[in-house]
Amino acid sequence: MEALGLLLHGFEVLLTFKTLSLMIVGLVLGIFVGVLPGLGGPNGVAILLPLTFTMDPTSAIVMLSCIYWGALFGGAITSILFNIPGEAWSVATTFDGYPMAQQGKAAEALTAAFTSSFIGSLVAVLLITFLAPGIASFALRFGPPEFFAVYFLTFCSFVGLGREEKHKTIISMSLGLLLTGIGMDTVSGQLRMTFGSDNLLRGINFLVAVIGLFGISEILLTMEERLALRGHAAAISPRVVLRVWKDLPRYWVTLLRSSAIGCWLGITPGGAIAASFMGYNLAKRFSKHKESFGKGRIEGVFAPETAAHASGTSALLPMLALGIPGSGTAAILLGGLMVWGLNPGPLLFVEHKDFVWGLIASMYLGNIVGLVMVLSTVPVFAAVLRVPFAAIAPMIVVSCAVGAFAIQNAMFDIWLMLLFGVVGYVFKKIGIPLAPLTLALVLGNRAEDSFRLSMIGSGGDLRVFWSNGLVGSISTLALVLLFWPAISGGFGRLREMLVGAKS
Amino acid sequence: MAGSDSAGASRQSPASAEEERAVASVRGVEVVVSLLLAAFAALMAHDNWKSGAGWASDGPKAGYFPFYLSLLLGAASVYGLVKAILHRAGAGSPFVNRDQLRRVMQVLVPTFLFCLFTQWLGLYVASFLLIAGFMRWVGEIAWWKSVLTSLLFAVAMFVTFDIAFDVIMPKGPLEALLGF
Numbered sequence: 001m002e003a004l005g006l007l008l009h010g011f012e013v014l015l016t017f018k019t020l021s022l023m024i025v026g027l028v029l030g031i032f033v034g035v036l037p038g039l040g041g042p043n044g045v046a047i048l049l050p051l052t053f054t055m056d057p058t059s060a061i062v063m064l065s066c067i068y069w070g071a072l073f074g075g076a077i078t079s080i081l082f083n084i085p086g087e088a089w090s091v092a093t094t095f096d097g098y099p100m101a102q103q104g105k106a107a108e109a110l111t112a113a114f115t116s117s118f119i120g121s122l123v124a125v126l127l128i129t130f131l132a133p134g135i136a137s138f139a140l141r142f143g144p145p146e147f148f149a150v151y152f153l154t155f156c157s158f159v160g161l162g163r164e165e166k167h168k169t170i171i172s173m174s175l176g177l178l179l180t181g182i183g184m185d186t187v188s189g190q191l192r193m194t195f196g197s198d199n200l201l202r203g204i205n206f207l208v209a210v211i212g213l214f215g216i217s218e219i220l221l222t223m224e225e226r227l228a229l230r231g232h233a234a235a236i237s238p239r240v241v242l243r244v245w246k247d248l249p250r251y252w253v254t255l256l257r258s259s260a261i262g263c264w265l266g267i268t269p270g271g272a273i274a275a276s277f278m279g280y281n282l283a284k285r286f287s288k289h290k291e292s293f294g295k296g297r298i299e300g301v302f303a304p305e306t307a308a309h310a311s312g313t314s315a316l317l318p319m320l321a322l323g324i325p326g327s328g329t330a331a332i333l334l335g336g337l338m339v340w341g342l343n344p345g346p347l348l349f350v351e352h353k354d355f356v357w358g359l360i361a362s363m364y365l366g367n368i369v370g371l372v373m374v375l376s377t378v379p380v381f382a383a384v385l386r387v388p389f390a391a392i393a394p395m396i397v398v399s400c401a402v403g404a405f406a407i408q409n410a411m412f413d414i415w416l417m418l419l420f421g422v423v424g425y426v427f428k429k430i431g432i433p434l435a436p437l438t439l440a441l442v443l444g445n446r447a448e449d450s451f452r453l454s455m456i457g458s459g460g461d462l463r464v465f466w467s468n469g470l471v472g473s474i475s476t477l478a479l480v481l482l483f484w485p486a487i488s489g490g491f492g493r494l495r496e497m498l499v500g501a502k503s
Numbered sequence: 504m505a506g507s508d509s510a511g512a513s514r515q516s517p518a519s520a521e522e523e524r525a526v527a528s529v530r531g532v533e534v535v536v537s538l539l540l541a542a543f544a545a546l547m548a549h550d551n552w553k554s555g556a557g558w559a560s561d562g563p564k565a566g567y568f569p570f571y572l573s574l575l576l577g578a579a580s581v582y583g584l585v586k587a588i589l590h591r592a593g594a595g596s597p598f599v600n601r602d603q604l605r606r607v608m609q610v611l612v613p614t615f616l617f618c619l620f621t622q623w624l625g626l627y628v629a630s631f632l633l634i635a636g637f638m639r640w641v642g643e644i645a646w647w648k649s650v651l652t653s654l655l656f657a658v659a660m661f662v663t664f665d666i667a668f669d670v671i672m673p674k675g676p677l678e679a680l681l682g683f
Contacts, residue, residue: 050670051663167579167586171540174576178547181569190565192554193547216614223610224603390642391634395656397614398630401621402660406670414618422611429598430533448568456562 003129010357014365019062022055023362026063027370030070035077035381036392042328042438043214044071046207047399049336050406057340058355062362064336065316068329069121069366072312073374074381076113076305081106081382089308092280096293096300103296107236110378111244112301116255118371120309123259124266125363128317132349132360135321139346144453145464149474151447153481154324158436160484168432176440177447179204186445187452199412206441207335208404208413209420210328213434215400216421219393221428235379244298251302254283258303262310266327267317279307313363319344320356324443328435331442339407525597530587532598537584544577609641625675631657 014020033044045067052060075090080097093113100109142150155173162169182193183203194200248255258279265275283303284293293300315327323345325331337344342352349356374381404417424434458464466472480487551566551573558564599607613633620629634653638644664670665683674683 051668054669167582170579171576171583174572174579175540175543178544178569178572178576181572185565187562188565190554192565193550193569195550219610220607223606224599388638388642388644390644391638391652393610394613394617394630394634394637394653397610397617398626398633398656398660401618401626401630402664402670402672405626405672406664409671411622411673414621418614418618421614425607426532426536430529430536432536451568452562460558460562 003133006133006353006357007129007361009354010359010361011365013058013354013358014062014361019059019362022059022063023066023366023369024373026066027070027073027366027373030067030072031074031077031374031377031381032070032384033067034071034074035384036396042332043211043218043400045329045332045336046210047215047403049207049332049339050403052336053339053406057337057342057352058358060340061333061336061355061359062366064333065359065362066366066370068312068333069363069370071329072121072309073114073117073370075308076110076117077374077378077381078385080109080113080301082385089276089312090304092276092304093301093308095280095304096295096297099294099296100298100301105296107240108244108298109296109301111236111241111375112298113305114371114374115244115248116258116302116306117309118367119255120259120262120306120311121313121363121367124263124310124313124317125360125367127263127314128320128363129360132317132321132356135317136346136349139322140350141470142346144450144457145467145471146474148447148450148454149465149471149478150322150324151443151450153474153478154439154443155436155447156478156482158439160481162433162436164431164433166485169436172427172432172434173436173440176437177444179209180206180441180444181448186449199410202408202410204416204441205407205413206438207332207407208416209441210332210438211400211404212417212420213424213427213437214328215396215403216417217424217428219396220421220425222389223393236375241375247298251299253286254299254303255306257282257286258306259310262307262312263314265307266311266314275311276304276308280304316363320348320359321346323348323446325439328438331438335442525600526604527598529596529598530590533587534584537580537587540580541577541584544573544580548573548577610637613637613641621673623675625678626672627657627661628675628677630660 014023029048030044033048045064048067049064052063055063072089076093076097078084079090079093080101083094083098083101097109097113100106139146158173159166159169178193180203182200183191184201185192191201258275261279261282262275265278280300280303283299284290287293287299289297312327312329315325315330316333319325319330319334323334323343325334334344337348342348342355400417400421401414404413405411407413427434427437454464458467464471465475548570551570554566555564556566556570558567613636617629617633620632624632631653634656635649638649638652639646642649660672664672
């Protein structure tokens with residue numbers, strides 16, 4: 001029960017006027033980011049990161065995580081009212097959410113979406129509260145080989161379990177890892193891959209890359225598709241909220257199942273997108289009214305939203321406990337932590353107790369405040385979508401440039417952002433996934449350092465990654481995941497052969 | 504500013520899309536991207552080989568890790584290249600058509616000019632020009648609305664970043680004139 005005491009202390013840290021107002025500012029900005037096409041969770045957080053550079057770490061992370069919650073809430077608004085998913089993880093919400101809006105039940109659909117988002121993240125935060133300290137104290141025993149094995153596992157699971165073509169995932173990942181190597185080598189102090197350029201000396205900052213890859217490229221894609229926004233108006237009355245909440249217990253199985261799926265996929269780097277689709281499909285498969293899905297069934301809103309939020313939130317668990325982000329946005333929050341000189345990972349729980357528990361407490365508080373805010377302010381945010389895109393697009397471009405410049409005060413970074421924007425646009429169109437690139441950009445240096453430290457420790461013997469039970473099982477699991485498609489294919493063929501032999 | 508951009512964009516489209524409406528096929532772009540990535544990998548591999556890709560007495564040298572990564576990147580790109588060339592079915596799926604390319608250029612070219620202008624005029628003046636120009640010429644929004652919106656936005660940004668949060672942006676002659 002040590003966790004509860006620390007959590008209460010966390011609430012004490014939070015309950016100041018300054019932190020609470022930052023929380024509300026963060027939520028409003030986050031909902032904007034989630035609602036606007038062309039801005040999403042990852043680049044929203046990346047662009048707004050410079051605002052927090054002058055704050056103390058606790059206030060900063062509270063504001064950033066609230067931007068994240070806000071973005072998660074905001075995605076549902078556009079899916080339901082406009083049939084345009086503000087975020088990829090809200091795609092499944094449009095299946096039943098938009099039909100409900102067409103039938104004049106927009107308020108019910110929105111209430112259902114917000115409430116289930118709240119439940120999903122609450123389950124995930126509870127998981128973090130009770131699991132993270134344990135995992136962190138376990139991980140305190142990790143040395144460089146164990147850490148490298150965990151990083152390796154993360155990369156392998158992307159390649160093995162991702163739905164994209166394997167060589168494209170590998171391209172994206174190795175490109176990201178290569179780009180992090182540019183600049184000063186942290187172990188030997190030698191310069192590499194700078195080609196004599198002063199600007200490359202600093203290395204490629206991953207936030208600059210993310211702002212380009214997600215922000216600028218998303219604007220290009222949105223312009224290309226020419227979004228026509230035709231939406232339904234909605235205001236939520238307390239009566240509707242109460243009616244939806246009264247029906248809520250009937251769907252407890254769906255809610256629980258989706259939360260579990262979300263938590264699992266959030267911790268493993270599967271992400272909120274997969275979770276929302278899986279939550280929706282399973283709810284449909286187990287429902288007695290399969291045929292009514294897709295025609296405006298409230299369960300079809302509950303299922304994906306709960307899963308998406310549970311996974312979006314639980315993605316922070318491996319980030320806090322191990323220093324490995326479970327999602328793109330978690331990766332950027334991790335980058336933020338490093339900017340303030342905090343080293344995410346198991347030591348964070350020992351050295352910066354106040355900070356960690358303040359953050360976890362802010363997850364509870366941010367979700368409650370967020371729920372109340374979105375329920376009461378939907379009409380305002382729906383109106384934002386009626387602002388012409390021609391006005392919003394250049395403002396997003398300017399915000400991206402500000403974000404990119406502020407990180408290192410370098411004009412070069414603005415050009416780099418533009419380059420990454422074009423790269424992101426092309427990659428998205430030819431199906432090279434951007435998530436492995438982001439992850440590699442964040443983890444690259446740490447992965448390389450832990451590899452080289454292990455090598456220095458073992459005198460260049462690769463067997464160090466199988467030197468004890470712990471590191472051995474992580475490394476083996478990584479290889480299994482890397483070759484998972486081949487292995488599962490092999491098992492399938494084996495079973496076919498056995499079945500064929502029997503008959 | 505944006506006026507010259509849209510002219511630039513429309514000059515470009517007929518040249519690149521002679522008879523087809525699709526300017527490029529997904530397959531063609533995949534080939535080009537794979538070639539570029541392979542070239543990049545080769546360049547990086549060469550540079551890392553020079554920095555030392557082997558083992559020193561105290562472990563791997565500085566170029567060791569990136570050298571093998573560039574080999575991996577190169578191998579994956581060559582695989583992608585071969586696959587894109589051999590894969591004939593579905594080769595016709597378009598990457599962009601003329602109309603789409605024109606719209607992409609409508610935002611890409613102004614963004615490029617915005618970056619360029621930021622170097623000389625500072626970020627705030629450049630963003631005023633970008634937003635006003637984009638709203639007026641691309642969005643066809645009334646003059647006064649465009650100018651007013653972008654002026655308010657630029658001032659709000661200045662107050663938020665330079666004054667309230669102490670995040671210093673590049674400035675130009677106008678800010679110098681006003682004494683900032």
